[in-house]
Amino acid sequence: MKPNVFKFLAAVLAMVLLPLAQAERIKDLATFSGVRNNQLVGYGLVVGLDGSGDQTTQTPFTVQSVINILTNLGVQVPPTGSMQLKNVAAVTVTAMLPPFARQGQPIDVTVSSLGNAKSLRGGTLIMTPLKGADGQIYAMAQGNLIVAGAGGAAGGSSVQVNQLATGRIPNGATVEKLVPTMLGSGDYVTLELLQSDFGTANRVVGAINSQFGPVAAAMDGRVIQIRAPLDTNQRVAFLARLENINVAQGEVSPKVIINARTGSVVMNQAVQVDPCAIAHGSLTVTIAADNQVVQPNPVAGGRTETVTNAAVDIDVGKGPVVKFPKAVNLNQVVKALNAVGATPQDLLAILQAMKVAGALKAELEVI
Incomplete structure (x- = not known):
């Protein structure tokens, strides 16, 4: 076989496998309506601690x-x-009560200190009812805690590794009451996308109908109604096939996420930047305190005092004007931002200003 034929077959194979590599399963994009976890919470006591429990005078x-x-x-x-x-x-x-949980099924629980206990290590949780949002008891918890942390103190010094006030009990609760889970009503089941998007909903409907015929219809940008078999066994087999159908990815919307508390900036591959000029200076405030002791005149009968002389200096850095070239992919955007020489905290102000000026072609979201 000639080399050109090898190249042609490799190119065809790459074109065939590319959509599969970019496809996502329906189970990664959506969930079935009514199939979800339920939160449970309870109040209890942990006993058997080695002197590290609550100080009862402060926790009545x-x-x-x-x-x-x-x-x-x-x-x-x-x-x-x-x-x-x-x-x-x-x-x-x-604890989290999983869908389709049955009576007698064990579930994991997390135990957290409510008072001022120093450590829960070595403790035992005594029987605690776990309630749902409706106030009904759905599980009972009890067992020995597993605390991943460790600590010690002596001579006024202490050291601690990880958290000592929280522990877990694997299979520490037993389900006592069922939560009815309606997997669809009548002939239909409902599929809910994790993120509302009309394009994704349209592609999911197309992928389902290409496998099973005209059984799916989009109600809006989030909800998809699917006609499913009435027999329980057939319906489970139908949904098992359905959730593993591959759906081609659509175009990603350009987005920049800014965390103002930590200074983190995250942007996806669709972000683009138009040409612009940026000048960003840094402001530094320096405060120096000079403490001096003043001795009074012996004849005056005064007293010795301490005087603090503070010097405040403000330095406004001269930021040069940097020409920002047009960037059409993430690598170019990152390279251009690095050329400015700004810190992550500075990028918060720069990106917001670029968005206002119309140079940043992306949705800016502050969390």
Whole structure:
């Protein structure tokens, strides 16, 4: 076979595989309506701590919780007694109830200190009901905590690695009540896109109909209605095939994300910049304090005092004017921004000014 034929076949193969490499599965783009997690929360006590529990004088609710538990267990606590507890900590218990969860199914729980306990390491969570948003109990949690952190203190010095006030209990809760999950009503199931987009909705409908015939229709830019078999087993098999259908990616909208708190700037590959000129100077304020001790005249009968002389200096950096060339891809945009020599904090102001001037061809989002 001639070399030119090899080149032709390689080019054809690359053209065929390119759409597949850029395709996404429907399960990565959307979810089925009604199939979701449910948050659970509860309040409980962790016991068995080695003197690292709540300081009960500052957390009276811990003492009240212990009294309530002891009363329920048949132990009478004198009302005038002052309980000084060191091995007990009040905690919040959270968990995620997965869809289609059944009674008796174990789920993981996260236990977090609610008071001023120093550490939950080595503690045991006693039976805690977990409630949903409707106030109903859906699971019961209990078990030994796993705390990834470690710490120690001696002689006024302390060291700590990771977090000691939060732990997890794998399979620490048992589901006690079902959450009805309606996977569609009647002949239809509903598919909801993770991000509303008319183009994506249109491509998803086209991909589904090319596999199963005219069974899907877009209600809007987010919701897609699909006709599915009525038989439960056939419907599950149908949805299993449906969620693995590949959908070709559309054009990415240019976007720049700015985190004003951390100074992080993230931009995608579709960002473009028109030619412009940028001058950005830095402002530096320096404050120097000179502390001096003033001695009074011995005859005057005064007293020695400390005088602080502060010198404030403001330096306005002279930023040169930098010509910003036209950049049509991400590499060129990054190279042009580096030429300005601005810090990430400076880029926050520069990018916003470029957007106002119309030179930045992207959506600017501040988080």
